[in-house]
Structures are given as structure tokens and as C-alpha cells.
Amino acid sequence: MKINWGTGIVIAIVAFISFIMFFVITMTTSHDANHDLVTEEYYKAELGYQKEIDAERNASIAASQIDIKKSPEGLLVIFPAGYDDTNVEGIVSLYRPSNKNLDFNLPINLSNSQLLIPDNQLLDGRWDIKIFWEYAGKEYLHKESITF
Known part of the structure; x- marks a missing residue:
């Protein structure tokens, strides 16, 4: 055939x-x-995106910027001078792109305008840091990617 x-x-x-x-x-x-999505409630997070844009703009036009430095004790977040440390409230979010189980948040408790993230909480590799803080009724946001 x-x-x-x-x-x-x-x-x-x-x-x-x-x-x-x-x-x-x-x-x-x-x-x-x-x-998996990057965030669990993606669409809900999108609704608050304008708030993030405004906070990022406030941080970028501020007189001085946040500085992030690696130290022997861990990661040191240095807030700009001129802030009253007791009136700064917010949260530091650390996001690990390679493993969502390593993500964590820290409340901002300042001492000498500095916040120390202990070395034992950070594994070597890439971290995305999002620092959201409020001072004198104004919201600020600083985003940065680092390799620890």
C-alpha cells in the first residue's frame, strides 16, 4: 500500500x-x-504602586540619601543625618530572588541613625532591599540590589 x-x-x-x-x-x-509569582497578592500590590512611586520620589529629592554598607557584623543601613531617630518608623524588606523562603522583614529601630542587619540572617548572593520609612508624616522608599 x-x-x-x-x-x-x-x-x-x-x-x-x-x-x-x-x-x-x-x-x-x-x-x-x-x-510562583513574585508576590502572593500581585493585583492587590499593584493598587498601592502609586504610593510607592511617591515615596521613592520623596527619597530621591531628599537632601541626603540612605547608605548601605557591608560590615563584619552584617549589613549596615545608615540613614541620613538630621532625622530624629525616635520618630523614624518603617520596615526593611529583604527579598532573595533565588529562594522565597529566605525573604524576611525587619522593623526599623534606629540607634545613632543606623540599623544593623545581622550577618547570620544573610546568605551569600544577591538580595533586593526595600526600605520603607516614615518621618514627620512623609513617606520614603529606597530600593537597592546588593550582592552579599
């Missing part, structure tokens, strides 16, 4: 569709692939 061109084309198309469907089904049902 001979296979003509029409039958060969139909067999090739069916084989191609089967091949593609196999990979689609395999990838959607596989638990090995990690399909």
Missing part, C-alpha cells in the same frame, strides 16, 4: 499536534516547574 501526499501531510500534522499537546499537558501538570 502506497501513502500519497495528502495522507502523509495529514499524518505529519496529527503527529505534530500530538507532540505539542504532550508537552503542554506535561508542563501544566508537572509539579517540578515552579510557577
